[in-house]
Amino acid sequence: MTIASLGSLTILLIFLMSIVTVGLSVAGAYRRSPRLIEGGVQGLYATFGLAAFASSLIVYAFLSGDFSIQYVQHTSDSAMPLFYKITAFWGGLDGSLLFWVLLHTLFGALAVRANRKRHRELIPHVVAVLSAITLFFAGLLLFLKDPFAPYLIDIPTTGKGLNPLLQNFYMIFHPPSLYLGYVSLAVPYAFGMAALISGQVDANWQRSVRRWVLFSWIFLSIGLILGGLWAYEELGWGGYWAWDPVENAGLLPWFTTVAFLHSVMIQERRGMMKVWNVSLIIISFLLTIIGTFMTRSGVVQSVHAFGEDSDLAWTFGAFMLVIVVFSFGLVIWRRPLLRARGELESALSREFAFLVNNWLFLTCAVFVLGATMWPTFIEWMQILVERYPNALGWIDPGERMVIGPPFFNRYMRPLGLALLLLTGVGPLLAWRKTTGANLIKQFTGPLVFGVACTIAPVFLEIDSPWGLACFGLCGFTFWTIVQEFYRGIILRRSRRPQGFIEAMSGLLLKARRRYGGYVVHLGIVLMFFGWAGNAYKIERKTQLQPGQSYELGAYTIRHDGLRVTEDWQKEMITADLAVLKDGEVVDVLTPARWWYYQLPDQPTTEVSRYMTAGEDVYASMQEVDLSTGWTQLSLFINPLINWIWIGMMVMLGGALVCVGTRKSEGDDD
Amino acid sequence: MALPIATKAVLALVVAGAVSYLVLADDGEGVLEYVYAEKVVASPSDYAGRTIKVHGTVVPGTIRQKVGSSGDYTFEIESEGERLAVHFTNMVPDTFAEGGEVVLTGQLTEDGGRFDSDEMAAKCPSKYEEEPMANR
Numbered sequence: 001m002t003i004a005s006l007g008s009l010t011i012l013l014i015f016l017m018s019i020v021t022v023g024l025s026v027a028g029a030y031r032r033s034p035r036l037i038e039g040g041v042q043g044l045y046a047t048f049g050l051a052a053f054a055s056s057l058i059v060y061a062f063l064s065g066d067f068s069i070q071y072v073q074h075t076s077d078s079a080m081p082l083f084y085k086i087t088a089f090w091g092g093l094d095g096s097l098l099f100w101v102l103l104h105t106l107f108g109a110l111a112v113r114a115n116r117k118r119h120r121e122l123i124p125h126v127v128a129v130l131s132a133i134t135l136f137f138a139g140l141l142l143f144l145k146d147p148f149a150p151y152l153i154d155i156p157t158t159g160k161g162l163n164p165l166l167q168n169f170y171m172i173f174h175p176p177s178l179y180l181g182y183v184s185l186a187v188p189y190a191f192g193m194a195a196l197i198s199g200q201v202d203a204n205w206q207r208s209v210r211r212w213v214l215f216s217w218i219f220l221s222i223g224l225i226l227g228g229l230w231a232y233e234e235l236g237w238g239g240y241w242a243w244d245p246v247e248n249a250g251l252l253p254w255f256t257t258v259a260f261l262h263s264v265m266i267q268e269r270r271g272m273m274k275v276w277n278v279s280l281i282i283i284s285f286l287l288t289i290i291g292t293f294m295t296r297s298g299v300v301q302s303v304h305a306f307g308e309d310s311d312l313a314w315t316f317g318a319f320m321l322v323i324v325v326f327s328f329g330l331v332i333w334r335r336p337l338l339r340a341r342g343e344l345e346s347a348l349s350r351e352f353a354f355l356v357n358n359w360l361f362l363t364c365a366v367f368v369l370g371a372t373m374w375p376t377f378i379e380w381m382q383i384l385v386e387r388y389p390n391a392l393g394w395i396d397p398g399e400r401m402v403i404g405p406p407f408f409n410r411y412m413r414p415l416g417l418a419l420l421l422l423t424g425v426g427p428l429l430a431w432r433k434t435t436g437a438n439l440i441k442q443f444t445g446p447l448v449f450g451v452a453c454t455i456a457p458v459f460l461e462i463d464s465p466w467g468l469a470c471f472g473l474c475g476f477t478f479w480t481i482v483q484e485f486y487r488g489i490i491l492r493r494s495r496r497p498q499g500f501i502e503a504m505s506g507l508l509l510k511a512r513r514r515y516g517g518y519v520v521h522l523g524i525v526l527m528f529f530g531w532a533g534n535a536y537k538i539e540r541k542t543q544l545q546p547g548q549s550y551e552l553g554a555y556t557i558r559h560d561g562l563r564v565t566e567d568w569q570k571e572m573i574t575a576d577l578a579v580l581k582d583g584e585v586v587d588v589l590t591p592a593r594w595w596y597y598q599l600p601d602q603p604t605t606e607v608s609r610y611m612t613a614g615e616d617v618y619a620s621m622q623e624v625d626l627s628t629g630w631t632q633l634s635l636f637i638n639p640l641i642n643w644i645w646i647g648m649m650v651m652l653g654g655a656l657v658c659v660g661t662r663k664s665e666g667d668d669d
Numbered sequence: 670m671a672l673p674i675a676t677k678a679v680l681a682l683v684v685a686g687a688v689s690y691l692v693l694a695d696d697g698e699g700v701l702e703y704v705y706a707e708k709v710v711a712s713p714s715d716y717a718g719r720t721i722k723v724h725g726t727v728v729p730g731t732i733r734q735k736v737g738s739s740g741d742y743t744f745e746i747e748s749e750g751e752r753l754a755v756h757f758t759n760m761v762p763d764t765f766a767e768g769g770e771v772v773l774t775g776q777l778t779e780d781g782g783r784f785d786s787d788e789m790a791a792k793c794p795s796k797y798e799e800e801p802m803a804n805r
Contacts, residue, residue, distance in 0.1 A: 344672055346672070347672055347676045347680070352672075375703065399702045399703070399704065400702070400703045400704065401700055401701060401702050401703050402700070402701050402702075402703045402722050402772075403699060403700050404699040404700070404701065405699060406698040406699030407698065407699030407700050408699070409699075410691070410695065410698070410699065411691060414687065414691065541740075541759075541760065543740075602763055602764060603763055604763065605763060622760040623740075623760055623761075632740065632760050634760075
């Protein structure tokens with residue numbers, strides 16, 4: 001039996017096993033039969049086993065260069081380094097769907113294993129929901145996108161190779177990281193649905209999924225960071241985020257999971273927002289499916305999208321419809337059980353701050369989704385009106401359009417700053433109601449520092465209102481975090497004399513969720529600080545010949561010559577650009593163009609930058625003429641940009657502190 | 670929600686004010702009409718003078734570059750058999766090639782004869798994944 005046929009057979013078995021598992025679990029729950037329920041659980045494990053087997057088969061096919069399999073032939077060649085051969089597994093559409101199934105069944109098995117004693121009554125429903133999702137993806141693999149599809153005639157002997165643009169460190173981890181984030185959201189969704197089906201809608205199901213949501217959020221964040229770094233270092237346009245549909249797709253569930261992680265605290269504390277929380281889980285899961293759909297079906301024009309495919313579009317559309325009807329149907333059915341115990345008492349309460357936070361995050365998600373999909377929607381309308389002129393002729397869908405970054409920035413900037421303000425305000429407000437005296441005690445320091453941070457940059461000739469507002473809010477929020485830590489440390493030391501560091505790590509370890517959360521907030525503040533620098537970005541395009549110089553802000557860029565080199569994969573032309581500040585050479589930038597032998601018409605642009613805490617001097621070579629030495633350059637000064645990456649690292653560090661929260665520790669604020 | 674009515678009213682006002690300010694002050698930056706070349710050729714007067722995006726395929730053999738510069742091109746794009754002359758004044762992306770699909774941002778001249786552009790997105794299907802049919 002060839003690898004190809006063995007692989008296709010395994011996919012068929014995954015499909016069948018998912019049907020069996022759904023059947024056993026539903027029957028088990030209905031008849032309250034522990035044997036059937038256990039059978040379902042074993043079926044879930046077996047599905048994972050099969051998915052792992054199928055995945056190892058495809059990896060083996062890549063390693064052994066089995067070019068009789070179309071997918072292997074498309075995305076690899078024998079000269080590729082070992083590492084890329086393995087990662088080529090998820091380099092294309094078909095393989096990435098199999099990767100989905102692998103991760104999904106793995107997470108499902110882990111979550112069920114961890115919770116099957118504690119939440120016995122939920123388990124059959126969880127297994128059924130998880131397996132129904134597996135069934136959908138296995139069906140896609142089986143009927144539409146078989147990664148093991150072989151060449152029947154004319155079997156090629158060489159592979160096409162992976163696009164060189166994707167052969168990059170960040171690109172190896174960017175997609176799987178987003179995937180981990182996406183796929184793991186199915187677990188909270190399954191638990192939420194199980195809670196609704198079984199009627200056990202107390203806060204328990206959320207305790208067990210909170211960490212999964214945090215886990216998803218961490219991987220979504222890592223994925224987004226890596227995507228940004230990749231764009232910044234590989235694409236050569238001097239930026240890291242352009243509201244590309246594929247990047248947006250990763251951002252959407254990020255917004256809603258942040259909202260959930262905050263609002264779940266209100267439910268734990270005050271017994272409010274039950275419908276809202278379960279809806280956020282549903283929406284987050286739905287957004288991961290929409291995201292997969294947007295990125296994988298090519299429905300939205302994007303440099304990433306994988307080619308047009310209408311079968312895939314219809315299948316995903318139907319699946320999403322089923323999720324919406326099923327999930328929200330359950331919510332409506334269970335509404336009497338989801339009634340709130342507490343009530344909002346004051347606008348100056350932490351609940352209210354969290355509520356506004358949730359509205360803002362949801363607004364962000366709806367806005368980004370709407371703006372991303374709107375052009376596609378118009379196009380669909382045009383097609384429908386053209387196809388059915390009698391029924392729909394009265395509709396004028398208007399012209400197709402493109403929505404670019406300025407539009408997104410225009411609306412997201414105020415939303416972001418409002419969220420930054422809340423980051424500072426929220427933790428300072430008390431639950432239920434904040435008293436006037438308390439307000440003064442909490443807000444005097446941050447307000448003074450915030451105002452100082454707004455005024456100080458004016459003396460550095462910074463005049464952009466957005467930039468100043470951002471600096472001011474960063475200062476305000478930064479001070480609130482420092483104040484919280486300071487007070488916590490003083491309190492610990494007054495109880496028991498101890499060193500400063502000891503008291504601080506005590507805070508982080510004993511009240512992980514609260515202080516870990518503050519560290520996340522600190523990371524957010526640093527990121528906003530970095531974004532504020534965008535207001536003073538310098539961007540220049542110029543042509544230089546060796547020997548010529550160019551003034552770029554406070555720097556001088558001097559062209560010191562061109563070099564031609566080659567290795568076994570590619571030919572490279574590199575420019576040596578000296579970076580001078582006050583007449584001294586501080587660095588030599590080496591932007592380059594690489595021509596891979598495999599894709600000679602598509603040279604890649606290799607960026608070079610001089611990094612400091614204050615700014616990046618960033619150079620990319622757009623075009624080069626060896627005979628004359630003309631070098632076409634894009635030069636940028638990106639102020640404060642490295643604070644974005646630093647902030648992201650701090651944010652992830654804080655999130656890791658939070659992950660350590662023990663289940664019993666739900667009440668540490 | 671048991672907030673006082675005055676609080677609710679203030680909140681509603683703030684939200685409505687912020688949203689309407691943002692929407693009313695929106696100058697449409699970042700939102701551009703997106704048309705295929707044949708539509709522009711068919712009714713140039715509908716598009717002349719405004720900034721739009723035009724989609725087409727670069728006609729092989731029409732790319733000319735001004736001598737001594739590296740950012741001044743003329744070429745033609747085509748869709749549905751209609752051709753549109755383009756004057757492009759910027760650096761071209763790595764993926765710009767004859768027969769490749771491009772989306773250009775710019776303005777049509779008043780007489781409709783030429784599209785002046787300085788921004789290009791060039792899509793090369795082979796870059797991310799081959800068309801599945803091309804190999805079978």
